[in-house]
Amino acid sequence: MTITINGIPCVCKKGEFLLQVARRNGIEIPTLCHHDAIAGQGCCRLCIVEVVERGRGKIVVSCVYPVEHECEVFTDSEKVRRQRGMILRLLEKRAPESPEIKALCEKYHAPEIDRFVKVDGGKCVLCGLCVKACAELSVGAISTVNRGVTKEIATPYHEPSSVCVGCGSCASVCPTGAIEITETADTRTIWGKTFQLVHCERCGKVIGTREELAYASKKSGHEPDALCADCRREVMADVMARTYGAE
Ligand code: SF4
Numbered sequence: 607m608t609i610t611i612n613g614i615p616c617v618c619k620k621g622e623f624l625l626q627v628a629r630r631n632g633i634e635i636p637t638l639c640h641h642d643a644i645a646g647q648g649c650c651r652l653c654i655v656e657v658v659e660r661g662r663g664k665i666v667v668s669c670v671y672p673v674e675h676e677c678e679v680f681t682d683s684e685k686v687r688r689q690r691g692m693i694l695r696l697l698e699k700r701a702p703e704s705p706e707i708k709a710l711c712e713k714y715h716a717p718e719i720d721r722f723v724k725v726d727g728g729k730c731v732l733c734g735l736c737v738k739a740c741a742e743l744s745v746g747a748i749s750t751v752n753r754g755v756t757k758e759i760a761t762p763y764h765e766p767s768s769v770c771v772g773c774g775s776c777a778s779v780c781p782t783g784a785i786e787i788t789e790t791a792d793t794r795t796i797w798g799k800t801f802q803l804v805h806c807e808r809c810g811k812v813i814g815t816r817e818e819l820a821y822a823s824k825k826s827g828h829e830p831d832a833l834c835a836d837c838r839r840e841v842m843a844d845v846m847a848r849t850y851g852a853e
Pocket residue numbers: 739740745746747748769770771772773774775776777796797
């Protein structure tokens with residue numbers, strides 16, 4: 607079927623999420639909690655758009671809105687701009703130290719709104735992407751704790767987690783840089799725990815923490831990696847060349 611987004615015809619399949627269709631067609635929609643590798647969240651609501659079907663318009667969250675009928679979509683209508691501005695200012699009150707949110711407020715001309723009360727002093731917007739990323743690895747070392755204004759993402763009892771493997775996936779998916787991760791040549795510290803880094807035996811590049819490699823090895827049933835992905839590929843290519851080149 608074909609829908610139009612900002613007047614541009616876009617071919618899509620029934621059931622595809624609007625955000626996906628827009629991005630495939632080069633149409634920009636801002637997001638914070640969306641990550642291509644992690645199933646739709648619809649949590650930050652920054653990706654709202656206006657959908658007009660049979661002459662009636664409604665605001666929807668595009669990352670979790672499946673296209674069911676032919677429709678017209680507007681990513682920057684008056685209604686979208688107004689609501690997106692409010693959402694951004696709310697996110698800013700929750701995470702006033704986040705440069706990413708400040709930049710979005712400026713980019714999308716979010717109006718100042720005095721009645722919103724600041725609820726936190728950090729960078730986290732509680733989108734939950736980090737929790738999902740960790741759960742998808744089946745580690746589940748972090749979760750949302752507390753409620754209301756004291757809600758936050760943490761390890762159990764704020765103690766260094768016994769199950770965290772220090773992979774850093776949570777920090778790498780965080781859209782606001784809220785998870786502190788520090789590295790030296792040989793160590794990585796995250797969630798209050800320091801891990802030893804393992805280096806590729808061939809080129810010396812970091813391939814992960816000792817715990818992360820042990821965990822991956824246990825899951826796959828293979829020996830822990832000693833080489834990085836690039837060196838593994840090169841070694842494999844050498845072996846193939848020697849095997850088949852000799853024939
Ligand atoms: S660093 Fe720890 S908490 Fe973060 S995704 Fe990896 S295992 Fe989970």
